[in-house]
Amino acid sequence: MFVIKNITMIYNMDKSEKVYALGGFDLTLPDSGLIGIIGPSGSGKSTLMYCLSTLKKPTEGQIVYNGKELTALSDHEREDLRRNEFGFVFQRHFLVPYMSALDNVVVAAAEYSGKMVEKAKGLLEGFGLGEKEYHKRPAQLSGGQRQRTAIARAMINDPKVLFADEPTAALDHDNAFAVMDVLKDYAGTKLVLVITHDRSILKQADRVIEMWDGNLGGERNGDVI
Numbered sequence: 001m002f003v004i005k006n007i008t009m010i011y012n013m014d015k016s017e018k019v020y021a022l023g024g025f026d027l028t029l030p031d032s033g034l035i036g037i038i039g040p041s042g043s044g045k046s047t048l049m050y051c052l053s054t055l056k057k058p059t060e061g062q063i064v065y066n067g068k069e070l071t072a073l074s075d076h077e078r079e080d081l082r083r084n085e086f087g088f089v090f091q092r093h094f095l096v097p098y099m100s101a102l103d104n105v106v107v108a109a110a111e112y113s114g115k116m117v118e119k120a121k122g123l124l125e126g127f128g129l130g131e132k133e134y135h136k137r138p139a140q141l142s143g144g145q146r147q148r149t150a151i152a153r154a155m156i157n158d159p160k161v162l163f164a165d166e167p168t169a170a171l172d173h174d175n176a177f178a179v180m181d182v183l184k185d186y187a188g189t190k191l192v193l194v195i196t197h198d199r200s201i202l203k204q205a206d207r208v209i210e211m212w213d214g215n216l217g218g219e220r221n222g223d224v225i
């Protein structure tokens with residue numbers, strides 16, 4: 001669970017052209033559920049996600065994650081947290097081009113073992129990639145298959161929080177919905193945060209957070225059209 005207080009992010013602090021990316025708001029996020037973050041370009045969505053996932057440090061404010069104040073952690077502690085508890089999916093899949101789909105998933109496992117290979121196969125299979133696809137390289141897969149492989153990779157260590165920044169932006173609608181189904185399933189027991197410009201993929205969201213110019217706008221529960 002995240003308890004966020006007065007989160008503020010100012011880029012270019014040392015320059016005359018300061019950018020106020022997060023305007024000092026409070027937010028609490030639960031342990032599980034699919035949370036959508038929507039808002040115009042430049043409204044601070046990615047910045048918020050980077051701060052929550054410890055990739056960036058806010059200029060001011062507190063982010064308490066399961067009792068830990070994230071801004072007080074050392075670099076090493078933050079790396080540990082990212083490795084052990086967080087998973088990441090981005091707009092581009094960032095798969096290793098010369099590795100098979102299966103190896104791309106297995107390589108992210110905390111430890112290499114036969115059990116992990118089986119787990120990776122299970123994840124891929126659950127996302128509609130069968131034996132036929134395991135040994136294909138990313139370039140030999142469709143865009144949707146590549147992105148589902150990237151999600152399998154992000155899930156291999158059972159992260160407690162899955163951060164997805166525009167995971168469906170490069171996909172057609174059918175593939176986007178297939179990816180959202182996978183994320184919704186995972187959100188049954190874990191927290192999944194999804195940034196998007198596309199409201200239609202958030203139909204299954206438990207909550208939608210709207211961002212506007214570095215602040216929170218209207219919030220609705222579920223009934224997103």
Ligand SMILES: Nc1ncnc2c1ncn2[C@@H]1O[C@H](COP(=O)(O)OP(=O)(O)OP(=O)(O)O)[C@@H](O)[C@H]1O
Nearest residue numbers: 011012019020021040041042043044045046047048
């Ligand atoms: N590293 C940076 N240095 C300076 N300004 C930045 C930096 N990263 C982001 N910004 C600025 O901060 C603001 C918020 O950016 P952010 O990337 O969080 O927006 P976003 O909502 O994710 O936008 P998009 O939908 O286009 O991805 C924007 O004005 C952006 O130009």
Ligand SMILES: [Mg+2]
Nearest residue numbers: 045046047165
């Ligand atoms: Mg962004």
